[in-house]
Amino acid sequence: MTTYKGIKGLSIREVAGDPDPIAAGDIWYSSVTAKIRGAKIAAGSWASGGNMSQALIQRQGFGLYTAGQVSGGNNSGGNALGICEQYDGSSWTEVADQNTNRSYAGGCGTTTAGIIYGGLDHPGAAVNASEEWDGSSFAEGDNLNAVKYNMGNTGTQTASMAVGGIPGATAQFESYNGTSWTEEDHGLANARAGLIGWGISTSALMAGGDTVNVETYNGTAWTEVGNLNTGKGQGGSSKNTASVGTNGIVFGGTLTGTPHTATTELFDGTSWTEQGDLPVASNGLEGFGTGANAVSAGGNSPPNTYLNTTNEWTGEAAAASNFTSS
Numbered sequence: 001m002t003t004y005k006g007i008k009g010l011s012i013r014e015v016a017g018d019p020d021p022i023a024a025g026d027i028w029y030s031s032v033t034a035k036i037r038g039a040k041i042a043a044g045s046w047a048s049g050g051n052m053s054q055a056l057i058q059r060q061g062f063g064l065y066t067a068g069q070v071s072g073g074n075n076s077g078g079n080a081l082g083i084c085e086q087y088d089g090s091s092w093t094e095v096a097d098q099n100t101n102r103s104y105a106g107g108c109g110t111t112t113a114g115i116i117y118g119g120l121d122h123p124g125a126a127v128n129a130s131e132e133w134d135g136s137s138f139a140e141g142d143n144l145n146a147v148k149y150n151m152g153n154t155g156t157q158t159a160s161m162a163v164g165g166i167p168g169a170t171a172q173f174e175s176y177n178g179t180s181w182t183e184e185d186h187g188l189a190n191a192r193a194g195l196i197g198w199g200i201s202t203s204a205l206m207a208g209g210d211t212v213n214v215e216t217y218n219g220t221a222w223t224e225v226g227n228l229n230t231g232k233g234q235g236g237s238s239k240n241t242a243s244v245g246t247n248g249i250v251f252g253g254t255l256t257g258t259p260h261t262a263t264t265e266l267f268d269g270t271s272w273t274e275q276g277d278l279p280v281a282s283n284g285l286e287g288f289g290t291g292a293n294a295v296s297a298g299g300n301s302p303p304n305t306y307l308n309t310t311n312e313w314t315g316e317a318a319a320a321s322n323f324t325s326s
Contacts, residue, residue, distance in 0.1 A: 012036065018320045035322045042317055044249070044266065045276035049295065049310035050091040054083060056308070057284030057300045060107030060116045060153075064240055065089060065293035065312070067111045069133070070286050072119065073298065074103040076306045080122040084138075086111055087295060087310065096137040100129055106153030106162050108239065109133065113157040115141065115176070118148045118165070126167060130181070132157060142180045146172060152195030152206040154239055159201040161217075164209060166193045173222075175201060186221050189213075194233025196250045203243035205267065207250050208232045214267075216244045226271045230255060230263055236287025238294040238313075245269045247291035249313065252299060254283040260302050266291060266316070278311060291315050 013019075014029045018037065027038045056073030063069050066089035074080055082098035098116065105119025114133035121127050126149050130141035144162060151165030158178030164170055164187075171187035192209030199205050202219035212227040228250070235253025244267075251264040262277035278296060285299030285307075294313040300306055 033322070037320050037322050043273075043275045044264070044313060044315040044317075046264070046278055046296070046311045046313055048279070049089075049312040050087070051310060052085055052092050052297060052308040053094055054081075054308055055306035056081065056083070056298050057306055058103040058150075058234075059286040059298055060102075060105040060119070061286040061288045061297065062107050062109045062114050062239060063087075063111045063288045065289040065295055068288040068295050068297075069095075069111045069114060070288075070297050071098050071107070071116060072102045072105055073286075074284075078124075080120060080124075087297070089312075092310070099131055099138050099140060100127065102127060104149035104166075106151050106160070108153055108155045108160050109157040110240075111135065115157045115160055117141075117153075117160070117162060117176075117181075118144055118151060120149045130176070142176070144174055144181050145183045146174070148172070150193045150234070152197045152209075154197050154199050154204055155201050161201055161204060163197070163206050164188055164192050164195050169193050169209070188215055188222055189224055190215070192233075194254070196233070196235050196237045196253065198237050198239050198241040198248045199243050203245070205244045205248065207237075207267075208235065208253065210254065214272075226267075228265055228272050229274055230261070230265070232261060232263070234283050235261075236285045236294075236296050238290050239288045241290045247315065249275065249291050249294060249315075251287065251296060251313075252278055252282050252285045259283060260300070264313075275316075280307070280309075282307060289313065 059070040059073035061070035071084035082101040102119035112135040117130040126147040128144040131138040148165040152163035160176035171191035197206040204217040210233040212231040232253035241248035260281040262281040264275040282299030292315040
């Protein structure tokens with residue numbers, strides 16, 4: 001008969017309760033529960049964080065879980081604002097405003113070196129202006145070649161990406177080198193707007209756009225990869241996830257036929273897995289962070305409620321459970 005010791009070369013250890021720490025694949029006998037237990041991967045989940053100063057949608061953001069930033073956005077009166085706030089992992093602090101009030105813009109980088117570009121100003125005209133953030137204020141940068149908004153956006157201040165967007169559902173792709181924007185001749189395979197993505201200019205991912213389609217970029221060309229389980233657009237993502245090969249998430253947004261969703265999906269470099277839902281279904285929210293720790297800020301929940309709330313994501317982790325017979 002095959003035994004655990006015969007396979008692993010050691011016996012199952014006995015523990016009073018559960019060992020600490022645990023890792024996926026660990027097996028032990030708990031003298032407290034009188035059961036054989038093991039560690040498996042548990043899905044990530046959301047928890048409430050600190051509130052922003054105002055309830056806004058379609059903001060642009062960047063940064064990490066404990067050092068993130070959002071700016072601009074629309075209030076419930078339809079006005080585009082330039083308010084900028086930073087998050088320290090528990091609370092928000094207002095910092096210098098943008099030079100141009102806008103919503104639906106792109107944004108990427110860090111809280112010491114960021115950039116925002118494109119978007120809709122008030123009363124709603126598309127713009128191509130860029131602004132660079134130096135940790136204390138915004139300064140005008142080079143303009144996009146085309147006016148656009150509601151685009152896929154990721155990268156760094158000196159290697160930014162503006163992908164797809166409106167006017168029209170376009171496949172257009174522009175890149176920024178820290179000085180000027182260049183229109184690339186290798187756009188998306190599927191033209192669309194409302195994309196959600198992450199990565200860097202040599203390893204990026206763009207998902208959704210009210211579809212299930214996902215494309216990755218290697219610095220030269222876009223390639224279609226595994227589809228989302230559910231098509232969505234105008235949601236949030238772990239925008240500062242380093243590359244396609246690193247676990248990242250997309251969350252919330254608009255589904256075809258459904259204005260708001262709470263779904264969260266994790267990409268492992270190959271395929272997507274449904275994870276823990278947001279506390280409230282919402283679209284027009286912004287996100288930043290990584291697949292392990294991310295932030296969802298603001299949004300619009302049913303029937304038409306603008307939010308100033310923040311939700312914090314903690315990614316997959318090993319969790320103890322009993323073995324059961326079958």
